[in-house]
Amino acid sequence: MTARLLPARQPHSVFVGRAAELAELSRLVTDPPALVLIEGEAGVGKTRLVRESLRGQEIAARAVLVGGCQPMREPFPYGPVVDVLRETAPLLARVADSLSPIAGALRPLLPELSGLLPPEPPKGDAAVERHQVFRAVRELLAAYGPAVLVLEDLHWADEGTQDLLRFLMFPRIPDLALVATYRREAYPAGERSLLGDVPHLLADEHTTLLRLRPLEPADVGVLAAGLLGAQDVPHGFAAELHHRTAGIPFVIEEVLREFREIGGEPGSWALDLVDIPVLLRDTMADRLGRLGPTVTAVVHAAAVLDAPASEEDLAAVSGLSPRLVSGAVSEALAAAVLFEIGTARYALRHPLARQAVDVAIPGPRRRELHARAADLLVARKDRALVRLAHHYRQAGDLANWLSRTVAAADHAGEVGDTAFALWVLETALADDALPARALRTLAVRLSRVAANGLAQAGTVARLGALLRDGSLSGPDRGEVRINLGRVLMNQAGRIEEGQSEIEMAVHDLADRPALAARGAAALVLPAFGWRAISGHTGWLAKARQLAAAARCDDELEMVLRANHLTLLADTGDPALRPMVDELPRSSRSPRIRRQLVRAFNNLADSLCWIGRYTEAREMLRVSSTLMADSDVPYLSMLSTGTALRLDALTGSWDTLAADATHLVEQAGEMPSLAMDAWLTLAWVATARGERDEAGRQLNSAYGASPETAPFLLAISACRVANALAHGDVAAAAVGADRALRRVRAKENWLWGADLVPQAVRAFQRVGRGEDATRLVAEYEEGIAGRDAPLAAAAAVLARALVTADRRAALDGLLRAADAYAELPRPHAAAVTAEDAAAVAVELGDESLALARFGAAAAGYTALGNTRDADRCRRLSLRFRPARPTGRKAYGDELSPREREVVEFVAAGLTNRQIADELFLSPRTVEHHVSRAMRKLRVSSRTAFASAVNPS
Structure with a gap:
């Protein structure tokens, strides 16, 4: 069953030059689940390739659902998918009884099928309803399987459709093959698109990207022969045709259709007989001239509407009677000038054809047609604001153009399509007809x-240009500067x-203190x-004033409250905790919710840097x-970055690389939004001793944001650690x-928590012991009275590193290891435990050395650092007591093996880890632990530490 048929092609049009692509496409559509992306410029043959693959016998038993996206992109969610599903009543009737209640979420989108769908589920917030729709579409397509879903011209898809497709792709629907065609060059600058996910999509054998390129001269000859009904054509003719058409099949067909009409013979000179410009302008004008003024008027109307239109629409725009329009x-x-798209809706076949027609319309007539198109759309409840603005602009109605442009941008923002809102506004700002006052607005x-x-980078450049060229002044300039x-x-x-x-904006806004206060607040962070x-404290006072x-x-x-809390968090001010507790967790106002999102995001970032x-x-x-309600996309990415840092620092490394890579891809032209991703990858590489990899990631991190203070200090600490x-x-x-020097200039020693211990080690190793000691004292003074657990742990470690008394140093290292474990910072805890073990060896405390090496090995193992874990195990072997040759009764005293097990338990190892260390079974270790608890008269594993080392 085909929900939507593709336009029929001329029967003599042969299919050439795509054998490999056709084989791959046919393989995948008959072996679901599958995803095929077909990329190529206008007219290159994407639709024809899909059609050819659907002719195979294997497809006969499958539901074939075909839809397409429209060229006037607007924020109307799920349009092409809804259009496809609307035509599937016969399929739905067969499976209606098996659908779950979630399928009822499609009732508002598919009123024609409501009788076959379950009742609509209860309403929720926008995010919940959106998720219900996504799940309902997935269920319907799964029920229709085995099926092939074809979506053409994905470059015109609204963002909601693209999100829906991503949802359908992961996890894949078992019996569904999804085929999507698109033109990469047609994506508006800055638009979020499915293309950003291509590297992630092409991860298995059931997914492929087919890039169609223009035909080679030999294939052009074969196509020309088929179109002309000849056995073959001369090589020169094929070469000249290739030269004139760039090998694009659609253009070749249009040229040769005209060539047949003049009755030419295919020679190398014969194409000179056809007066055809590169983009078919003259060809389309000639064909329309032969079709007569009535047909031309209707085609002109179709070109102006630039979307599938009914006969009634064409009549309204052309000014002709319905009877004349129908004929x-x-x-x-x-x-073959117009094509039926869907049911009783008509359009030019291709954008090139539409453009060729449009440029041939006389200017006054074109303005009249656009004015009628605007009147047509404005009378509709579901009018598309962007299309309406376009018609007003082409009609020369600048006032309505501007008002509809603003409305379209606002609507796009309301539905969360900020990329589209930016595109609408930037397009209007690039128009030379824009009045000065409107430009400022x-x-x-x-x-x-x-x-x-x-x-996107282009948006930043345009705003900067507007500030530099004098287009803006006064409050308008101030607000643009702030933003x-x-x-x-x-x-x-x-x-x-x-x-x-x-x-500069604060000075520009002397007469608008509220807006100036927002600017001053931004300088508080x-x-x-x-x-x-x-x-920064001074700017807080200024903002409040x-x-x-x-x-x-x-x-x-x-805004002021959020930034004040961020300032307190960054400086570890003890006053922060009660103030955070008083911060609302929600608000009825979208604007307040947006600021709350920013506040909690900033607090998370700040608390992460100080170890909370x-x-x-x-x-x-x-x-x-x-x-979900805040609609601030960059905050979502910053939140993801903070979560990545938390995972890296606290030892959650399993999916870190994949998650970081995905964030880098999302950041696109704004690499600073991916700085956390590169830093976390560098941290892990450093921890694993992968110096080259760490260096590459640190370079990327530094290039992304060299002016973010805690971030750059973290990079510096990592570089020092790698060098050491x-x-x-x-x-x-x-x-x-x-x-x-940066830390001292910033006056915030809390951000030196990772740097200072590394600096102490570096100074000691180059013979600058006094500098190391002075640094520790300076650091302790700088963090005094601050609520910053990471800084406190670093201070204990740094002091231990410069303490001459080895027993006191050992005590400091043990306390530092415990502090890092408590945070938790498992890698720092393991490294410090190993340092403590080394000092214990110096002092001859073999029992403690064994326990600390064991704790370090366990920490490294949990992180996947097998090389470090193996090193600690090898070092600990020398301190394990030799096994006795005969059995001995120890009564209520611990046997050597029991004591050995107890020391490992006291060090925090699990039974499984102890078993690995001692080459015993976990069951045997369990027996040793049980007997030791009885002999020592303790009731928990945590009590072993004080029982074994009562001092």
Whole structure:
């Protein structure tokens, strides 16, 4: 059963040059689950390839569902998929009884099929309803299987459709083969598209990307022979045809159709007889001229509407009577100028044909047609705002063009399609006819969308150009500067530049204190740039002063509150905890929810840097519950980055590489949004001793955001650690000095928690022991009174590293290892435990050395660092007591083996880990633990530590 038939082609059109692609496509569509992406420029033969694959006998028993996306892209969710499903009543009737209640979610989208669908499930919020629709589509397609779903022209798909397709792809529907065609070059700049996922999609043998390219001269000759009804054509003719058409099959067909009409003979010179421009303009004009003025008027109307149109639509735009339109449509269909798309809707076959017709319409007539098209659309309840704006612009009605453009951008923002909103506004701003006042209005709107959406490099450049060329002044310039500054800081990683824009904006907005307060608030966040903490505190005071003068509203108050909390979190201020507890977890106002998302995101980021990992995860959880309604895409990516850092630091490494790679792909033209991904990969590579890999990831991380203070200090700490691990102590010491100057300039020692211990080691190894000791004292003073667990652990470790008394040093290392384990920072805990074991060896405390080596080995093993774990196990072998040759009764005393097991338990090892260490079975270890608990009169494993080492 075919839900939607593709337009029929001329029977004499042969299929050439695609044998390999056809074989691959046929293999996959008959072996679901499968995904085939077919990419190629306009007219290259994507549709023909799909049709050929669907002719095979293997397809006969499958449901074939074919739909297409429309060229006037607008934020109308799921349009092409809904169109396909609307035609599947016979299929649905067969499976209706087997559908679950979730299929009822499609009732609002498919009213024609409501009688066959279950009742609509209860309404939820937008995210829940969206998920229900996605699940319902999946269930319906699964029920129709085995099936082939073809979606043509995916480059025109709305973002909702693309999200739905991603949902259908993972996990795959067992009996569904999904085929999608698209033109890469047709994607608007900055648009989020399925193409961004191609590397991830092409991961198995059931997925392929077929890139169709123009035909080679030999294939052009075969196609020409078939189209001309000849056995073959001369080589020169084929070469000239290839030259004139660039080998694009559709253009070849159009040229040769005209060539047949003039009755030419195929020679190398014969094409000169056909007056055909490269893009078919003259050819289309000639054909329309022969079809007569009535058909031409209808085709002109179809070209202006630029979407499948009914006869009534064509009559309204052309100004002809329904009777004349009906006859003209029949003639145009017969001449293959118009094609029926769906049921009783007509359009030019291809954008090239539409453009060829459009440019041939006289200017006054074209404006008249666009005015009628606008009147037609404006009378509809479901009018497409972008298309309406386009018609008004072409009609010369600038006032309506601008109002509809603004409305289209606002609507796109409301439905979450910020990329489309940016495209609408940027397109309008590029129009030379834009009046100066309207330019200022659109520029301000563009800056707002960019600041709250996910801007592209082109958007940043356009806003910068508007500021430089004098187009903006006064408050408009100030607001654009603030929003551009936010984009530069939050998304582009150009911190100093962004801060400068905002500082200038505050001066521009002297008469608008509320907006100036927002700008000043953006300069409160300490992580941005290298200005001292005191400077950020000063901007907080300035922002509050401006807000008071403006009698700030609730949203501005929440902005200030969020940034103040971030400042407190970054500096480990003990006053933070009760203030966070008082922060609302939700709000009825979308604007307040947006600020709450930002607040909790920022808090998670800040708490992660200072070692309050459990609270950071809680902040991310709260942020996530608010995120669906906030509509700030870049915050979602920053949240993902913070979660990656938390996973890396706390030892959750299983999916880290894949998750980080996905974030890098999502970031696209804004690499600063992927800085956390590269940093986490560098951390793991450093921990595993993979110096080259760590270096590559650190370089990428630094290039993404060299002006984010805690981030750059983390990179520096990683570089120093790598240099030390590979014996380059001079590089380690120089790098430490450079990074420490940054810390001192920033006045926030909390962000030096990973750097300072590495710097101490570097200074000691180059003979700068006094510098190391002074650094520790300076660090301890810098973090005094701060609520920052990571800094506290680092201070204990750093002090232990410079302590001359080895017993005191050992005690410090043990306390530091426990502190890192408590955070948790498992890798740091394992490294410090190994350091403690080494000092215990120096002091002759073999029992403690054995326990600490065991704890380190267990920590490394849990992280997958087998080389480090093996090293610790080898070192511990020398301290294990020899096994006695005969049995001995120990009564209530621990046997050597029991004591050995108890020491491992006290070190935190599990029975399985102890079994691996002692080459015993877990069951045997369990017996030893049980007897030891009885002999020592303890009731828990945690009590072993004090029982074995009562001091």
